[in-house]
Amino acid sequence: MEQSIIIPVSLDDLKQIVTEAVSEAVTGSLDRFIPDEKRYLTRKEVAAKFHVSLSTVHAWINSGKIQAVKIGRRTLFDLSAVENATSPKYKRLQHS
Numbered sequence: 001m002e003q004s005i006i007i008p009v010s011l012d013d014l015k016q017i018v019t020e021a022v023s024e025a026v027t028g029s030l031d032r033f034i035p036d037e038k039r040y041l042t043r044k045e046v047a048a049k050f051h052v053s054l055s056t057v058h059a060w061i062n063s064g065k066i067q068a069v070k071i072g073r074r075t076l077f078d079l080s081a082v083e084n085a086t087s088p089k090y091k092r093l094q095h096s
Contacts, residue, residue: 040069040076060085
């Protein structure tokens with residue numbers, strides 16, 4: 001059986017301890033889901049890169065041609081996956 005130890009802590013100190021613990025836990029778990037910005041593009045960046053409209057990017061997502069990663073309200077695309085998934089027609093339109 002576990003032993004319990006009671007330590008007197010002020011309410012403000014307890015709030016700070018809990019806030020720090022939650023912040024560390026949330027930051028640590030979010031880091032797994034937040035991609036490296038250098039490797040990911042937004043919908044607008046994909047559209048600009050391939051000289052297509054946002055509607056075309058949306059159609060590519062719906063058809064399964066490219067896969068999107070949703071993080072909150074953000075929709076991101078892995079740059080290498082987008083480049084590999086696009087047809088030769090769009091590859092020649094790319095700018096380095």
